[in-house]
Structure formats: C-alpha cells, structure tokens
Amino acid sequence: MQIAFTLNGKPTTVDAPPYITLLELLRDYLDLTGTKEGCSIGECGACAVIMDGELVNSCLVLAPQAHGSSVVTIEGLCNADGSLSDLQENFIAYGAVQCGICIPGMIVAAEALLAKHPNPSRELIRWALIGNLCRCTGYQQIVDAIEATAQARQRSASLQPKLTEHARTI
Ligand code: FES
Ligand code: FES
Structure with a gap:
C-alpha cells in the first residue's frame, strides 16, 4: 500500500506492506537508521519518534497509522545545515553518550519534552525519560545535558527581545 506522510518536514510517499511497523518503514524502506531497534515491544524507547507532536x-x-501524519525522527533534529543541534x-559535552544505542531515542524524547516544557525541572526531565532505558550512563549526564540545553535556550530566548530593541536604536 501507499503510505503518504510528512517526514522530517518533507512530503514522503512510500510503497510498503500494511503489516510492518513504523520502525521498519523508517529503517528498512526509507533508510533512516538513526531510529534504533532495541526491544521491539515498547519497553526501551530506542525507537522513539515524534508523531503529530x-x-x-x-x-x-x-x-x-503514519499515513497523513507528521513524523520527526532523530535525522530531523539536527540543525538546518546538517550540523549537530545544541x-x-x-x-x-556532558559525556552523556557511551555505546549510543539509546541516544537517538533519548534526544527525541528530550526534544518532545522541551517543545512542551521549555524550562523543565530535573524531576520533570527524569519523568520524561521514564520510557527510555540506558544500560550504560546511569542517566545523570543525560539529565545534565538536557537541563543545560533548556537553560541555554531560555537565556538566548530572553536575550532576543533585548537584541532586537538594541538593533532598533542603532
Ligand atoms: S524498540 Fe521500540 S520500545 Fe524498544
Ligand atoms: S549509552 Fe549505551 S544504552 Fe545508553
């Protein structure tokens, strides 16, 4: 069947069997292998993507089920020029990556959190990662990295109106 959806901001149509999962569609039919397969039963979060927010x-x-939806994968979360996001x-920088298998899912989960809660507490960050398992890092550095990103984004958001105001006066 034809599955048409928006993938990382681009209209995408792919011919695939109706019985496969979105994970298989992304990895095996669209070559987006950043989304990882861990448990295959919904317990590890390695395969996390953002679907309709x-x-x-x-x-x-x-x-x-993805037909007509908007899906964002780890490949869609870098900067527009392809460089790594903040x-x-x-x-x-915070040493939050070891073997790396869980990391795409962690980043996707973190961006989903920050989209809804730009200034989360550490408790909320931990809560948001409850479905993402990491066997390596102990989570501390992952929480540190997300918290630091949220704080830096807040600082730059609060700076922006001041810079705009300053630009108007020169
Ligand atoms: S592979 Fe999907 S939750 Fe583990
Ligand atoms: S870095 Fe290895 S499972 Fe998380």
Whole structure:
C-alpha cells in the first residue's frame, strides 16, 4: 500500500506492506537508521519518534497509522545545515553518550519534552525519560545535558527581545 506522510518536514510517499511497523518503514524502506531497534515491544524507547507532536515508540505503531501524519525522527533534529543541534552537542559535552544505542531515542524524547516544557525541572526531565532505558550512563549526564540545553535556550530566548530593541536604536 501507499503510505503518504510528512517526514522530517518533507512530503514522503512510500510503497510498503500494511503489516510492518513504523520502525521498519523508517529503517528498512526509507533508510533512516538513526531510529534504533532495541526491544521491539515498547519497553526501551530506542525507537522513539515524534508523531503529530507526541512521543511514540515506532515499534508499536503500524506503518499505515503514519499515513497523513507528521513524523520527526532523530535525522530531523539536527540543525538546518546538517550540523549537530545544541542538544546533541551537549550530549557530547556532558559525556552523556557511551555505546549510543539509546541516544537517538533519548534526544527525541528530550526534544518532545522541551517543545512542551521549555524550562523543565530535573524531576520533570527524569519523568520524561521514564520510557527510555540506558544500560550504560546511569542517566545523570543525560539529565545534565538536557537541563543545560533548556537553560541555554531560555537565556538566548530572553536575550532576543533585548537584541532586537538594541538593533532598533542603532
Ligand atoms: S524498540 Fe521500540 S520500545 Fe524498544
Ligand atoms: S549509552 Fe549505551 S544504552 Fe545508553
């Protein structure tokens, strides 16, 4: 069947069997292998993507359910020029990455959180990652990286009106 949806901001149509998962559609039919397969039963969060603004485990979504939706994967979360986002840079800076298998899902979950709660508490960050398992890092550095990104984004958002005001006066 033809599955047409918006993928990382681009209209996408793909011919695929109706019985496969969104995870399989992304990895096997669209070559977007940034989304990882861990447990395949909805328990690890490695396959997380954002679908119509909500965080979902793509291993639990049938591909036809994506028809007409808007899906964002880890590949859609870098900067427009393809460079790493501030959040991705902070994962590196804070030592939040070890084997890396959980990291795309962590980043996707973090961006889904920050879209709704730009200034989350550490408790809320931990709560938002409740569906993402990491066997390596102990989570601390991951929470640090997300918190630092949120704080930096808040600072630059509060600076922007001042800069605009300043630009008007010169
Ligand atoms: S692979 Fe989907 S939740 Fe683990
Ligand atoms: S970095 Fe290895 S599972 Fe998270």
